[in-house]
Amino acid sequence: MPKSGSPGPLYKKVKSFVLDRIHSGEWRPGDRVLSENELVRELGVSRMTVNRGLRELTDEGYLERIAGVGTFIAQSRSQGHPLEVLNIADEIHSRGNTHRARLIYALEEPVSPDRAVALGVVPGTSVFHSLIVHYENDRPIQLEDRYVNPAAAPDYLSVDFERITPSEYLLEVAPLKKVEHMVRAVMPTDEVRRHLEMPRDEPCLLLVRRTWSPASTTKAAVASTARLYYPATRFQLGAPFSVRTGDS
Amino acid sequence: MPKSGSPGPLYKKVKSFVLDRIHSGEWRPGDRVLSENELVRELGVSRMTVNRGLRELTDEGYLERIAGVGTFIAQSRSQGHPLEVLNIADEIHSRGNTHRARLIYALEEPVSPDRAVALGVVPGTSVFHSLIVHYENDRPIQLEDRYVNPAAAPDYLSVDFERITPSEYLLEVAPLKKVEHMVRAVMPTDEVRRHLEMPRDEPCLLLVRRTWSPASTTKAAVASTARLYYPATRFQLGAPFSVRTGDS
DNA sequence: CACTTGAACCTGTCTATACAACTTCGAGGT
DNA sequence: ACCTCGAAGTTGTATAGACAGGTTCAAGTG
Known part of the structure; x- marks a missing residue:
């Protein structure tokens, strides 16, 4: 299993950063996620890289994004999603x-x-x-x-x-x-x-x-x-x- | 229905360019798709934009990409995919x-x-x-x-x-x-x-x-x-x- | 002949920068 | 009190350039 600071694509580090906080319960549905620019400063990667990570998490149903407002944890990731959760x-x-x-x-x-x-x-x-x-x-x-x-x-x-x-x-x-x-x-x-x-x-x-x-x-x-x-x-x-x- | 040369995001123009040729039968499963640099010249957009379009089509199961080799039409997009085909x-x-x-x-x-x-x-x-x-x-x-x-x-x-x-x-x-x-x-x-x-x-x-x-x-x-x-x-x-x- | 090397091309990723469109909110004018 | 306008912050998109790592193939070497 890869460690949290391990190598690999940087946009995956962005995804892990957000997913970890969702899974740990620190960020709950409806909460606001750090903005792209804040994540740029937090993780030391470029905004395009942050954007790709957040965009993929949005496609996968974890986040909801509203232009001009912000990024939020999706309300309900409906139960039973075995097409992504393999285990x-x-x-x-x-x-x-x-x-x-x-x-x-x-x-x-x-x-x-x-x-x-x-x-x-x-x-x-x-x-x-x-x-x-x-x-x-x-x-x-x-x-x-x-x-x-x-x-x-x-x-x-x-x-x-x-x-x-x-x-x-x-x-x-x-x-x-x-x-x-x-x-x-x-x-x-x-x-x-x-x-x-x-x-x-x-x-x-x-x-x-x-x-x-x-x-x-x-x-x-x-x-x-x-x-x-x-x-x-x-x-x-x-x-x-x-x-x-x-x-x- | 939007016209082919209509405005909107350029990466969608890339996707339409490829999808049109798949749906028309011009490109068949296993065929090689134009490389990113060829599409850059063909469509007059930057390589990052071409990359995003092709990457999304790959995620959606239309294409298969092999680093160092090329991009190909996916072998069999299995029948009945109503989670994407709405109609x-x-x-x-x-x-x-x-x-x-x-x-x-x-x-x-x-x-x-x-x-x-x-x-x-x-x-x-x-x-x-x-x-x-x-x-x-x-x-x-x-x-x-x-x-x-x-x-x-x-x-x-x-x-x-x-x-x-x-x-x-x-x-x-x-x-x-x-x-x-x-x-x-x-x-x-x-x-x-x-x-x-x-x-x-x-x-x-x-x-x-x-x-x-x-x-x-x-x-x-x-x-x-x-x-x-x-x-x-x-x-x-x-x-x-x-x-x-x-x-x- | 067999093997190595390197050029050419491919995808994958990352960066810095830029502009557009949108929302929010407060300052200032009527 | 109401309205307008603009600044600031946000996401969405596009660009040019760069480097890494993979594959292919031909030229050159032994």
């Missing part, structure tokens, strides 16, 4: 709730032909497969059915997934380069319904996530694919964002 | 299919208390309410249940919604400032299931969309709220995006 434990904790995980199994198995294509490995290879239930305040909130490319995380099976989530572990082992999401509504299978303790006739929100790691040269390898099942009545996916018009 | 007709046409709309009703009705809050009007006011089925190649793909704030679009009820979609009309009448989405999985009511010609036991993907118009001073008014129902088996919502790391 469900973080998301649950940010709601002030407790997270617990139960491992159903984690094993190595030969990959099926279609999954081989999805994972970008040659058919016949063995891949890692884990099934985990995530609880929010002791109520099941997500069933995580995940396949991992062994090339990206060779020690995957020896991780204690009740202490660290697969997302957390994979983020430590390999930085990820790209994420792709598909959202669908499905009826749960009996197994899914049992693990999520769902009543009959309740649908699931299914989030299919593929993550890519930077690989050797020009060809990026898929690191992992996950099917994340959410009970429909306990979850909704929010995505507020400012519009970028200009499309024809 | 379903555009989306269907971009898949090369035909769009048709059938108006169930469009009327004025007193607003319910909770909907008044959601729309940001005083309870007791009348609002516009329309119900429309959208077809892709003559198969129902979306049921659009929409409430419109009369202040934002006074002539809403006199529009021919089988020729122009509500999204299109509202975009013409009032520029929108913010969009908020919530995605849920639900079981359809009998009415929804009938309009979408869905079998029993099939869930719906429900997209709740609220759009805001820029209003007088400091208080932005909600222009419209829409509940968009998609049959689960005929639709999935895709969201590829490049990761912005740096969050704690």
